[in-house]
Amino acid sequence: MPSYFQDRLNIALVSIALIGLAAGLALWASGRDDLADMVWIAGVVPVLTALVVEIVRSLARGDVGLDIVAALSMTAALVFGETLAAAVVALMYSGGTFLESAAERRAHREMSDLLSRVPRTATRHENGALVEVDLDAITPGDLLLIRQGDIAPVDGTVEGAGALLNQSALTGEAMPARLPPGGAVMSGSTNSGDAFDLRATHRASDSTYAGIVRLVEAAQKSKAPMVRLADRYSLVFLVVTVAIATAAWWFSGDPIRAVAVLVVATPCPLILAVPVALVAGMSRAAHFGVLIKGAGPLEAMARIRSVILDKTGTLTDGRPRIVAIKAQSELGEDDILYFGAALDQASKHPIAQAIVAAAQERGITLPVPDSPVELPGAGVTGMVDGRRVAVGGADFVLKQTSAAHPNHPATSEAEVTVAVAVDGRLAGYLVMADMLRSGTGGFLAGLRRIGIGRILLATGDRQAVADDVTGGLDLDAVQAQLSPDQKVQLVLAERARGPVMMVGDGVNDAPALAAADVGVAMGARGTAASAEAADVVLLVDRLDRLLPGLEVARGARRIALESVIVGIGLSILGMIAAALGYLSPVQGALLQEVIDVAVILNALRALRIAPKTVA
Known part of the structure; x- marks a missing residue:
């Protein structure tokens, strides 16, 4: 489902639930109880329908989430005539869903900017004239003119006197390379010298740059989706809820007690408070120049144990x-x-x-x-x-x-x-x-202080250059002369030790950024490709901004976990009270609102996280 449609659907459901609840209360206050029930039902049914569709999709994927409890509580309330309680639950649930989707709508984006870097046309020599042709029309053996500032559209060899090419986005080598006649040119390289002729050796679809795009797409598809923090507790919570509701009905003979239990058990504290804490953490991280593209990446960022750094433009100025x-x-x-x-x-x-x-x-x-x-x-x-x-x-x-x-x-x-x-x-x-960037040694020491166990350098540059640049730095390993797919393999190998963060800025880093648990791009001067493939973008050209970003992520996740524990604890106490007959369904819904306010206020503490590593 396109994110645009999903966002509009979530807004519509929240609006319907809110209008239904408010209009029903107005009718109820004026003594029109029958009409109030109808309006409340009208506000609940669309939310419940959307919820059931989502549950069916989740079960088809093998996922069991807290949404089932919400669906049970709304359904039971409608069946047994507790329409006001159902309307309150519908509003709480639809509001939580909207907030969560807003937090995660950018967890994955298309690689449109990466693809747009490759020119759509090329200038080809034909019968003594220069003709603009589509990339798909280029075949091996064609002679192309590459003007100053142009990007090589396909792989090929230099014809004539030679060429001066900036290959930093592909290889990590900061200095332009002087290629002799016959020298191999990689697509995606920028011509830094005078115009030269390029003899095509591959079609555009088979060239270096297109291969990197395919690597990025494959890495994004293979990466496991983020699991909602609240859903990790869903199965246990669901079992406990059904057990208490069943026992209340069995021993009392009153189905309304079971409805009250289900209403109190509606996991809005988890559905609401967890994304509130994570969204607040995203907002706080942005204050330090760290743009995190969703609640899922922020939570993953909090669990990182290994960091892999690119060299050119990341560890160095570039x-x-x-x-x-x-x-x-x-x-x-x-x-x-x-x-x-x-x-x-x-x-x-x-x-x-x-x-x-x-x-x-x-x-x-x-x-x-x-x-x-x-x-x-x-x-x-x-x-x-x-x-x-x-x-x-x-x-x-x-x-x-x-x-x-x-x-x-x-x-x-x-x-x-x-x-x-x-x-x-x-x-x-x-x-x-x-x-090296100023303060690199202090940055690496800061990573160690906050619990990063392994720090590695991965670069496409020569081994001798990498060793010279990193001499004396606190690194666990220096891997040089890596191609984009070798960087991906390094990331996958490190993931066996625990969650991995990859930090880079070039086109050649994009596949590894997409494959890592968390990819971080240097957004100030990095390529659009790396920024699109990454989960996190540093908006300022300072690598040390990553330290407060990591601290904020850990603090926000800790606060989210507190909200989970407090929300579950209070809900269980409320369920026990409802099972014993001390709470009606409406009272249970109102109690749930009080629990919501408590855990959300706790979650908002993430806005005040004060990192210790701010320079």
Whole structure:
């Protein structure tokens, strides 16, 4: 049933129950008891009908829920003429159902945004002309034009001089990759350099990106559905309720006592209070920048024991930054950055843009370069303040200088060096790296403090890069060079140890996010694919926001459990009183309202949860 229709149905049922109860009370107060009974019945029947349909569907799936008790109480009240009690129960039940559906309507969403990332058309060479064609029309062997900024629509190989591609969303590698002629291109990669020709090797439906979409859909279908917290106690509560009602009728000979027991037993404290606590927890988590897509994910979040982290864009910033400036001449660090950044304003290369941003962060005013010439993927030459400048890879810049053997700075596997030459002399090196997020060590320590037993890194990046970046961190394992399906397998393997949370931001993380008990996406700069596949989205670009989110989830679940225990306890006491003849059905319904108010007030405490890990 589409969520839109379900929401409208729930609103209609609540409205019918409320109007029926109110109109019946008005008629009853005016002495029209017969009409009041008819109106109350009219308000109950639609709610009861919808409830019976849902019970039949649940039983077909093998699920036994608290809805059966509500159906029994309404049916018994109608059969034995306790129409007012039935109307009160109908309103309580329909109100609880509406609240619960509102809390969980986004537990699962379609992968429309993931699919929309892939272009619907491509530019193909045909008889010396360029023609826009649908993706389905592309066959292996076709020659396609990939312009700057375009996303490769199918897998293929580079034709011509080479290509510069940003594959971070697919592989986790933060730095753009320079592919030689014949190099393999994965669909979903973004062209960061000049336009190039792509020789298609696969159809769109068989390419890398389409495979990732299928992985996400398969993972979502295979993940077990969330079970309502209240329903875990349903079978025992149902047995106890029927036993007390049967005993009351048997020993007293009065069926009204059984009706009163069933009315008091109507599990509205559970149906209402549990979603109230979880929805309040969702609201509280959002205060800290953590968007949780339903009550089910929040409850699962409270039980997490293992966390798997992606590297690029999750554990790291996902953007290259200057970590050191190595002078090779009389020019100072700011001068080297000044000349390099000024000339790099003429380039769209991600590293060039990062160098410009670094200069601006230092407050350096950059002049407009003259006569810039760029060799894509290699470097840029031009004039800055009347001086000849070259910026780029060491080999490219060396050709612009007289230096035969430059003093190349030693770098780790995770670092990239950019050389800067001024007036034919090597001025220095800008050392770039994708750095760990600030406070990463404290974040990992915080996970340990709140009871996370295992913390793992899963990345598509090279093992050497992953080891360099994570050196000294409190991780139980570092898994590198993983494809999307291997990340899914890692998640499934860890689930054997207990509930698993996966945190990521790229397209390659989406299948693992969908497969995990709780998937968390970095929403501020992450891809739409990861945000759609995830159960939780961090709305701010701060990984440490996950800590208060976890604490709020645990606190909300604890409060929900308290509501379950208190609600069941008070209901059982009320059932015993009704069985002994101390409560009529209407009085039982009113008592149930008092119990509702008590447990809901307790549930609303989740709005005031104060996490200890807020930075």
